[in-house]
Amino acid sequence: MASQDLSSEVEVDAFRRIFPLRFFERHLSESLRPDARPLGKARDTTVNLGLVSSADGSALAKIGSTTMLAAIRMEVMTPSTESPDDGCLAVEFHMPPICSPIVRPGRPVEAAPVISKRLSDTILSSGMIDLKELCLVSGKAAWMAYLDIYCLDADGALFDAALLSAVAAFSNLEIPVVALNDNGRIVAITGEKEEQENNASITKKEAVNKEKRKLTLKNIPCSLTCILHKNYILADPTAEEESIMDTLVTVILDSSDQMVSFYKSGGNALAYSSSIKSCVELARKRVKELNQILGEMDID
Template sequence: MEVDAFRRLFPLRFHEHDLLESIHPDVRKLRKARDTTLALALANIGCTTMLAAIKMEVMTPTTESPDEGCIVIDFHMPLICSPIVRPGRPAEAALVISKQLSDTILSSGMINFKELSFVSGKAAWMAYLDIYSLDADGALFDVALLAVVAAFSHFYLPLNFCVAMQIPVVSLNDDGRVVVVSEEDGGKLKCELVNKGKRKLKLSSVPFSLTYILHKNYILAYLTTVEESIMETLVTVVLDSSFQLVSLYKPGGLVLAYASAI
């Protein structure tokens, strides 16, 4: 049987042969990471590429959290990014990753939402975070999280992650509406500034993740779409910048009943 036909008919057996040779399908050694780059809000691991963007809008805080702003996350997978995306409805992976990103930002404490408030009970910032998958070839959540951190940081992260995004200066006009103040208009306003000077939204903690496959006696990382599609047990581990566990996500697959795998 031809090699390509065997790969299509028996994909798991085909890739198990690669495992015996200690290589990935793209001929990488099992412990060799895929090339990773991060610039501004563009993140890339292997052939998977994500672009993140943030826009700000004034909101009225909820009665439950009068001193906090909020973040709304939307993960987009256009048709061009992957063959698994079909026209007519959002990809299932997009909904799952949006929820994962939201949970990770909250549980990691990356952002202090109180810093998004500028008039208690009246006005706060709502940050709309959009992540676009330009090319999807495995490790979607890992790359999306990198893009999110880059977007909130605005430039390539150094090791100490001491970076921040700027929040503009605002004031309230006579009608009680929020006005964004430019540097030129700062000295001309009659109304008192709500936030004195440009503040910086510091990242309290920076989460990062790695997705693994557990298959028989193998623990495989730096995965492609092909590997993820034919092996059942995926585990995503999220740590913060202090290497504390933020979350462990396992969508189905085999039960982790043995301590060595955990």
């Protein structure tokens, strides 16, 4: 009996590898997926804060197996003449070979710069961060926030997990204490008494920000990626699902239910117009779930 069960499992696995689309469509016809999820349900999601001690803010986000580690490093820069009272944001998305068998050492991943650009556009266009909060001295000094996101496991819906990790990392961010020295330059204050005593040029001047502070986050963006296949809509796809069904839709909404942006790849836009409306409705439900997770971490 055990040998028959094993034989059956081998046959199913072989069928899945040889005819992946037919395998999935058999499940879809019963409104289920191979991982037993309903079509419109996202995977379990968790967020942990402050895992990178050397960063000014960090977070680990997991959606199913997809795992993202975000870290923020703050550096002082000279603001541009066009925006003398604004800081800046630089986003870099990394896909090391450890994240997926399809990522090869030494070869750039095409998806990485695309996701970097989308993350930057989303964070800035949503208004989540007021760049004026990053100003230190008008026209002379402001903060540059370097956001690096490392994909540790690429099992689908990469943008969704990356955006979630970025939002959580900014909620964890503590802007360092800095001061003006005698030469008019911005210098960091470490908080170590002995070190401050050895640097009189710092202690003579009052700190620009007297204590570490948090950013005020508004209109927090969250996203949901869906696959459109025939008459089916699959929310939060796995990497396997993405590899065999080529129409992807990503809906980005903010915490007040306003559309931030929308991305679609593959398929015919007109043919899927009604399905796209359904994706937006699924995204609204997903944003509520994510807001609840973020709310448990006291993210406004």
